Amino acid sequence: MSRNENGAILKIEDLIKKFGNFRALDGVSLEVDKGKIIGLAGPNGSGKTTLINVVSGVYKSNDGRVIFNGEEITNIDSHKIVHKGINRTFQIPKPLLGLTVEENIRVAAVYGAKDKGKIEERIEYSLSTIGLVDLRFKKAESLTSTQQKLLDLGRALATNPKLLLVDEIAAGLTQKELKMIADMLLGLKEKGVTLMVVEHLMGFLDMITDEVVIMNAGKEIFRGSIREASNNEEVIRVFLGG
Amino acid sequence: MYRKKGIIYGLGITLLVIVLFIFLPNIYNNTSFLFNLMLYMALAEGLNIIYGFTGYLPFGYVGFFGAGAYSAALAILFLHFPPLIAVLVGGIGAFLIGIIFIPLLKLSGAYFAIANLAASQALYYIVANPNLEKITQGPYGISLANIYNPQVSYYVMLSILAFSMVTVIFIRFSDYGLALLSIKEDRVSASLAGINVPRERSIAWGLSSFIAGLSGGVYAWYVAVFYPTTVFSLEISVFVIVFVLFGGIGTLVGPLIGSLVLYSFYNFIGISTPQYFQLSYGLLIIIFALFIPNGILSIFEKRGIHVP
Ligand SMILES: Nc1ncnc2c1ncn2[C@@H]1O[C@H](COP(=O)(O)OP(=O)(O)OP(=O)(O)O)[C@@H](O)[C@H]1O
Ligand SMILES: [Mg+2]
Numbered sequence: 001m002s003r004n005e006n007g008a009i010l011k012i013e014d015l016i017k018k019f020g021n022f023r024a025l026d027g028v029s030l031e032v033d034k035g036k037i038i039g040l041a042g043p044n045g046s047g048k049t050t051l052i053n054v055v056s057g058v059y060k061s062n063d064g065r066v067i068f069n070g071e072e073i074t075n076i077d078s079h080k081i082v083h084k085g086i087n088r089t090f091q092i093p094k095p096l097l098g099l100t101v102e103e104n105i106r107v108a109a110v111y112g113a114k115d116k117g118k119i120e121e122r123i124e125y126s127l128s129t130i131g132l133v134d135l136r137f138k139k140a141e142s143l144t145s146t147q148q149k150l151l152d153l154g155r156a157l158a159t160n161p162k163l164l165l166v167d168e169i170a171a172g173l174t175q176k177e178l179k180m181i182a183d184m185l186l187g188l189k190e191k192g193v194t195l196m197v198v199e200h201l202m203g204f205l206d207m208i209t210d211e212v213v214i215m216n217a218g219k220e221i222f223r224g225s226i227r228e229a230s231n232n233e234e235v236i237r238v239f240l241g242g
Numbered sequence: 243m244y245r246k247k248g249i250i251y252g253l254g255i256t257l258l259v260i261v262l263f264i265f266l267p268n269i270y271n272n273t274s275f276l277f278n279l280m281l282y283m284a285l286a287e288g289l290n291i292i293y294g295f296t297g298y299l300p301f302g303y304v305g306f307f308g309a310g311a312y313s314a315a316l317a318i319l320f321l322h323f324p325p326l327i328a329v330l331v332g333g334i335g336a337f338l339i340g341i342i343f344i345p346l347l348k349l350s351g352a353y354f355a356i357a358n359l360a361a362s363q364a365l366y367y368i369v370a371n372p373n374l375e376k377i378t379q380g381p382y383g384i385s386l387a388n389i390y391n392p393q394v395s396y397y398v399m400l401s402i403l404a405f406s407m408v409t410v411i412f413i414r415f416s417d418y419g420l421a422l423l424s425i426k427e428d429r430v431s432a433s434l435a436g437i438n439v440p441r442e443r444s445i446a447w448g449l450s451s452f453i454a455g456l457s458g459g460v461y462a463w464y465v466a467v468f469y470p471t472t473v474f475s476l477e478i479s480v481f482v483i484v485f486v487l488f489g490g491i492g493t494l495v496g497p498l499i500g501s502l503v504l505y506s507f508y509n510f511i512g513i514s515t516p517q518y519f520q521l522s523y524g525l526l527i528i529i530f531a532l533f534i535p536n537g538i539l540s541i542f543e544k545r546g547i548h549v550p
Contacts, residue, residue, distance in 0.1 A: 077433065098423065106417070108434075
């Protein structure tokens with residue numbers, strides 16, 4: 001069976017991102033298939049977050065291309081990328097701290113979606129998906145770090161994303177919370193959202209997907225099933241290691 | 243619900259302010275104090291739009307005021323515009339200066355404040371340059387004696403104050419206000435909420451400069467004689483910032499209360515010893531910015547009392 005039965009929603013081609021002379025992304029190429037969840041793992045500093053930052057327009061790349069749904073979106077502004085249907089969460093959550101939970105989501109529902117209809121519905125949907133309905137009038141700054149990560153996710157959902165880039169949402173969670181988030185991400189996939197999930201915990205990735213990409217030093221070094229990854233020599237050496 | 247209520251309260255307060263300033267001259271004959279109070283209130287609301295909602299502290303805010311005063315004066319002297327239209331020209335003049343200054347918004351924090359201050363000083367030096375005497379009268383100041391009309395200009399000032407209040411009400415209780423607050427909180431997160439950060443903050447900046455320009459225009463009309471040093475005085479920026487910080491940023495009534503309390507204080511005690519006031523207001527800026535960044539109204543908000 002071909003990987004691309006639905007086609008790639010996101011294509012990353014030879015992307016380079018330099019910080020000074022250091023190449024955080026060193027010509028990485030990868031594809032994300034429509035309607036699936038793909039895991040992205042790799043050692044600390046391998047460029048996973050940087051990749052998300054470049055795709056979401058937070059950083060500008062030095063070279064290479066990002067293609068979304070057949071359209072080149074390399075280095076365009078974040079808000080335009082959001083309008084095209086890509087959103088993300090942050091490894092270190094970045095909600096609008098002085099605003100309430102509902103305001104965080106409202107502003108994204110109003111400004112983030114191309115389709116201006118059904119704003120109230122989208123707010124309620126996001127709030128209930130992330131399970132923060134009861135905290136809607138609380139300031140984001142009063143939330144726990146886990147709740148803030150969920151709020152990041154809710155802000156992203158309110159913009160109606162077709163592709164969601166999730167950066168280490170599972171770090172520091174209890175087993176029960178992990179299961180809950182895994183179910184939530186699977187639920188989004190059921191609704192037709194494509195996801196790229198960056199995660200260190202292979203056990204968590206195993207709950208939501210079979211397919212992973214492993215990065216090292218700003219490049220893709222492996223793509224395949226989690227099972228194959230755990231038997232791959234290079235992956236073991238740089239990432240799973242001993 | 244909360245928003246509708248806020249708009250209604252806000253408009254009620256605006257009406258109250260209008261009525262008060264219409265009646266006050268009957269019982270209190272120092273109209274120049276009343277005019278200046280309205281002027282500071284309008285400037286405080288104008289600065290509130292950019293500082294209170296987007297977090298950019300414009301130390302050079304007076305530049306827009308001065309640009310407004312000179313644009314209006316030149317429209318009267320050279321184009322023979324009627325004063326009312328000239329006031330509008332003052333607003334537009336400052337707005338255009340605002341557009342020229344838009345790149346400053348790329349800076350953040352203290353860098354923006356300093357660059358904006360420098361920009362307003364540059365405006366001052368251009369206007370006060372003796373080589374431009376044929377146009378701006380250079381340092382020798384402007385005289386509009388033949389259109390002097392403190393009565394009508396008083397009511398025009400009141401209208402500008404009302405306009406500034408209504409603008410703030412609609413920002414505070416709208417999605418647009420929420421977008422501005424998002425920009426203030428975190429520009430990256432705001433853009434990932436889909437907000438076009440450069441555009442939205444430029445609109446706020448434009449509104450803010452327009453209000454300062456209108457105020458400068460009507461000030462020129464009201465006093466009829468003024469100098470570059472008067473309308474580009476850094477003291478005006480400092481006062482307006484203190485008033486807004488003191489009362490409470492991001493609200494409608496905060497800038498009004500701040501202006502009322504501190505400008506009255508200055509006027510009744512401080513005018514004979516202005517140097518002490520500059521010192522103490524400078525200190526107030528530091529104290530409020532550091533310890534009570536949301537002004538005295540935030541003390542109410544903390545107790546769950548919402549202030550429009
Ligand atoms: N803004 C920045 N300025 C300079 N260097 C940066 C910046 N952001 C990332 N880097 C560097 O780029 C490299 C890749 O960082 P990145 O955050 O993408 O790694 P990561 O794979 O997400 O790691 P982790 O698993 O720790 O989150 C690191 O060496 C990091 O220090
Ligand atoms: Mg990372």
